[in-house]
Each structure stands twice: as structure tokens, then as C-alpha cells.
Amino acid sequence: MRNEERTVFYTPQENRERSAALIVLDTRDEPAVIPLQGNMTLGRISDKSACDICVYSKITGRRHGEFICDGMAGEYYYIDNHSMNGTYVNGSKLPPYDERGSVAHKLREGDILRIDKSRLEDPHPESVLMIFTYSYVKGSRWMSYVVNDSSDIRIGRDRNNTIILDDMMVSRMHAVIRQSNQQWQVEDMQSQNGIRVNGREVCGCQALCNHDVLLIGNTLMILWSHTILYNHFREQEGKLSVAIKKKTVNFGRKTLLKNIYFEAESTDFVLILGGSGAGKTTLINAILGEKKADGEILLDGQDLYKNFKSMKTKIGLVPQFLNLRLSDKVRETLMDVAEIKLHRRDYSKEDKIQRVRETMERVGVQNLSEHLISQLSGGQKKKVSVAAQLIGFQKVFICDEPDSGLDAASRRQQMEILKEIADNGKIVMVISHEPDDAIDRLTGESLFTKVLVIAKSANDQCGHMAFYGDVDGAKQFFGVGRLQDIMLEINPAYEGGKGRADYYIEKYKDKINRRGRKQI
């Protein structure tokens, strides 16, 4: 088997315990939250069978389906065991499981499973609704609102709403649920983060049926008979999963990147290292969703490529070459960004001014607010560029050489600002060629929490993952004392390196495979 065809295991993280859970609604009054632990069977409660997940529903089979856990990747799959009524996933009926195992459905964040009769818009009284999630907040309480046929139900953060949601992802006046011509419908009131109904984004108005599931910010709402059940169920923290099988150009003739699998969580400050042409920029473009790769980028379980329009604002880029209008003032630049990013409905003029002021203070450009961009130094322009990204709601910041062209002191200061952003709950990924300057002033330790090394293989001339882990682990893995010496190890001889990229790519694959076998 050729090297490039070898299976590479999904990068296991040291503390990567994704607690999957199933929110189950059946004939009982309260939703049940069932943590998924390994393989579990699903069936109706009965004396004759003992399933791991029992539901109170006559239309559910005794052994209706199974949740299969892929322990290596921490992923869950669902299979329907030739049940009489079948299982619907996100509105489509699953074909029953056959022995070849070709119909197991990979479960994703927010997937909605239903056991029902064929007309989903007219649910059976004993139908079962299950919502799969990786991010259920333990102990969070379910609330209910009994629907009155006549009046509108206003949903938002503002105190005047019928259902008040204390969630910063929710706009002040986010949505209205109303009855029109005997039909319930939801209207998005031009909210900042939109509404999803049964996993699909709502554009304007959408008709609702009983048992529909709405996601508003981090709050899940379920239309259950004449009641709206809701729960602020998701963690605010961000989680980025990158799984790129390959990235090709020229109609698939040239491969630039292959087998890049890693995860980053909020507060991670990730250094991306790689020689010229290794594929760093290609990786950034793939993560941004601008040049899609063969694979998936999940942010909080949602696929960026499938939801690019709504999710593109969640990942921000501070480019290497600055994209600022030179004849604009710093304050004007940031104020305009605030006007575009922050909805008028949610933020008053004063709120926006306050946000711009805070952001300028955070990156240290408050004294330059009345300066034209053209009057700033390179380092100051980069700070403004970072500030422009900070004003919005990005969960991930990707910075392409934010320290290039700066002196040592400015480089360190720039990295400290980025580290502070990460510490405030964001994921910050940085390409840097001077990573050893990013050290804590007190402890002398690296500011980075993770290191991702991309190396260009001499065999296939494309970028592979040569390491992903913490800083000390990286130094140990490459046998170097400084991070920048990693480049010496992996760069080809004609670029002044030792040309050992392939050795480290293989070494890393072996490390991952060994770790995988241990877990088995």
C-alpha cells in the first residue's frame, strides 16, 4: 500500500471527551436527556426487551434502532433495525440497516431523529422526537410556554418579549411565532444570528408544524402539541474540527494538502508552522471556507461548507497584507465595521460607540483614533486590523503572519493581544515565522497552547500534517529547543533545512496509529 493511501486516524486529543447526549420527547410530559455512552440500543419500554434507551411509544419497535459509537473519532452513528415505522433523520426516512452496514447515519450536532408515521406534518400522538447534541449543558432546565391561539409569541432578549432568552446570541427582538390561516409560522425579525428550523436556516417567514425544532441562538425550542418547550441547551464555547482529506487544484490534477485532521477549542492559541509552499495559506483558505477542500470544517458541530452564508462571519481573518482604506481614520474604520456587523435592532448608536471604544482600548489604539490609517506604523495598522475583526461575533480568528515586519517588542505585544483574545474564549490560529518571540513576560513560557506543523512531502509534493499537540510535545517530537528550529528540520535542503519532512510525517502517522491501537 502506498503511503498516501494509508488510513490516518482522526487525531485523538488528550482531553477530547465529547459528551454526546440525546434529548428525547415521547408521551411523557418532560423531555428526557440521555447521555450517550458507547453503543446503545433504542426501543420501546416493554417487559420483553431491555434496551439502553427506552421510550414510551407504541409506534416504536422493541429494538427499533442502535446508536453506534466510533470510539476513535468520538463520533456517533445511528442505524434503524428494520423497524416497522422507520426512523426519520432531519425529515428524511432512513433506509433500514443491512448487513453490509452501508446505511449507518453519521450523527451531527443538532440532528433530529423522529419515529413517526409517514406524514411528519401531522404527527402521531405517540411519535418520538430525539435531538442529538454534543454540547448539552448538564442540569439546564426545560421551560414551557402554553400556546394561546390568538396572540403573537415574541421571542428575544428584550424584557418586553413573550419568551425572554438571556442569550447574547439572541437578538433583542429575534423572532415572532404567530398563527395565520390556521397555520403556525415563525418570522425572523432580521436577527443577527438567524433561526434554524429542523436544522435548516429560515429566510423571512416559515410555516411550522407540530414537533418542529427551532434553534434560536443557543436555545432549542420544540413545538410540542400546544406547548413550546425551550432550553438554553448549548455551551457558548467554540469548538473547531478540521477534517481535510485533500485539497486539489487544476481540476484535481494537483494536490496541495492531504490528511489534515485536528481540533481546537475556545482559548486555544494555535501556532501554524510550515515551510514555504507547504500549504499554510491553502489550509487557512479551506478553514475560512473560501477555497473549499474535500472534507469538512465543523464549528460547534455545524458544517461551515454547508452553511457558509450564515457561518462565514464566525471565522475572521487578519490578513498578512492589510485590507484597510488608508484615507480613513481609525475610529471611522472601526465605527463602520460596527455599523455593518452589529444590527441596529440589537445595538443602539451608543452601544456601537461603546463597543468601538472598548475594542480600541483592548488592542491599544485608543490614542490613535483620530489618525488616518496611512499615518500609522505597520504594527499599529495590524492592531487596527485585529480590532476590526474583534468587533463582531467571530469564534475563530486566523491571523496570517500578524508579526511580520514588526520589531521584537511589537511582535511580542501583538502576540500578547492575540493571546488575550484567545483567553477570552476564542480560538486564535496564527501563522508566524518568529514563534519564539511569543513568550509570557513572567513565566518565559510560550504563549501558544498548540502547535500545528504542516510539512511538504518530497514524495508527493503536497502538504501533510507533521505534528499537532502542545508546545513542549512539539519540541520533544522534533528534538529541538526552539519552535523555529522545527522549520530547520522539515524544510528541504535547498531552502537551508535538513529535508526531514517525510521522516516526521511518517513519525507522526506512527504516533497517531500507536495511540489509536492503545485506545482500542
Added chain:
Amino acid sequence: MFSIKQTTVYFKKISRIAIREKAWKFVIFAVIIAALVASIVGEDMFTAYESTKSGFFTIASACIWIGIFNSIQSVCKEHDIIRSEYRQGMKLTSYVLANVSWQFLLCLLQSCVVFGVCMIFIDFNTEGIITSAYVEYFVTIFLLTFGSAVMGIMLSSVAGNPTAAMTLMPFVLILQLIMSGVLFELSGLSEKVAYITFSKWGMSAFGSIADLNNARYPMKISAVYPMVERLEEEACYDCVAGNLYTAWGWCIGLLLCCIVLSVLSLKIKNRDS
């Protein structure tokens, strides 16, 4: 797709930056060009058919040049910024409309000075087709300048960078001059292509307002080409309201097409691939 709020934000930004980058230079250029053109062609206009037609052709060409020059670099120099801001939630339609709105104001000002300067040197007829000829000449000059400015925005949206845009500009200008139907007689495909040029409709409007087909303009036969003579009247210069409305309508239609093409071009450039 479109947000009034964003259009306002970008309009303020574009106008603010344009003023800081000395946009008044464009008005000065317009004054200089208009003075040069009007002083040269003004004396002979409204004396003979050929000289009047040539005079209007020169004025139309100057308007097109002024318009394209205003905006040819407006979008292409910002492609990287647009890409970045599009990720942050910029609506491309709003951005294009903000640029168009700024050009509207600039072209209005330029049209005023161009027409003002022309009036100094050219003794225009006063009786128009639907209203005063002065108003009709001004509207035509404005539509030509503004339409060309919007065409400049479109070219700038299509071009990848300022160099490409400046390379593209002479070709478009030459096409406009050729397709006006003044330099050469158009037939077949070229006649059809001429329908999508501002120069053809600008000339049609000018010719109609000036009533070029009127027998009061005597033919001036060139000594070099004694056989050249005006064989028949050109229908596009008939002094009828239909001609004027058609010419203005086409200018407005082309202008709107340019706006749509600009937005589409930017959408294609910034789509996820």
C-alpha cells in the same frame, strides 16, 4: 441582499475618502476638458451639419471620458478589502449602490460645469423638443457622464486590479467612439453592437435636440472629398420626442445593466469556491 443602512454607511465612507483624496480634481479635469473641447468646436457649431455633428460627437466623447475616468479604479483597488468585508457581512449590492450614489453626485457637479463651460463657447439653440433645449442638453450630458461612470464601476468590478482596469479602459473608449455612428457608417453586427453604447444614444439625443436633420444646417462639402455629400436624413436625429425619450431610456437601461453586472461580477469574484 440589499440594505439601506449599509448603502448609507458605504456612501458616507466613499464620499469621505474621496474628499480626503481630493476628488475636486475630477471637477477641475472636467472644467479643463470642457473648455478645451468647447473652445475648439464651439465656433463652428450650429453653422453647418458636419461641424455641428462633429461638435456634439466631441462633447459626447468628452462626457464618456470624464465619466469612465471618475470611476475606473474605484472598485478594483479595493478588491481585497471587499473580500474581507464581504466575509464580515457586507452586502455587495449596497456597496455598488453606494459607489453609484457617489458617482451620481460627482457627475451631477461635473455635468453642471461642463454644460456651463459649453454655454460660454457654444451658441446652443433654445427651443427643445419637450422642454427648454438647455434642460435637454444638460440631461443628456448628465446621462452620458453618469452612465459612463457606472460603466466604469462595472469595468472596475470585472478587472482584477487597477492595471487591468486601465488596460481595459482604452478599448472601451475606442468602442464607444466607433459605435457612435459618426466616424463610420454602421451596418450588420456593428449596428447591433452600437445599441449597447452610450455614444450612439448620446449622439441621437444631441442630434434630435439640435434638429440636425433641419435644412437650416447647410452641407459643407470637403475639398478633399468632394463626392461626399449628405444623401438622406438620419432618422435618429429627427427632432421628435420619441427619439429623445428612446435615447434617454436606453442610457438609463444601460446604466441599470451596468449596475447589475457590477454586482454579479463582485458576487462571482467573492463566492466560496
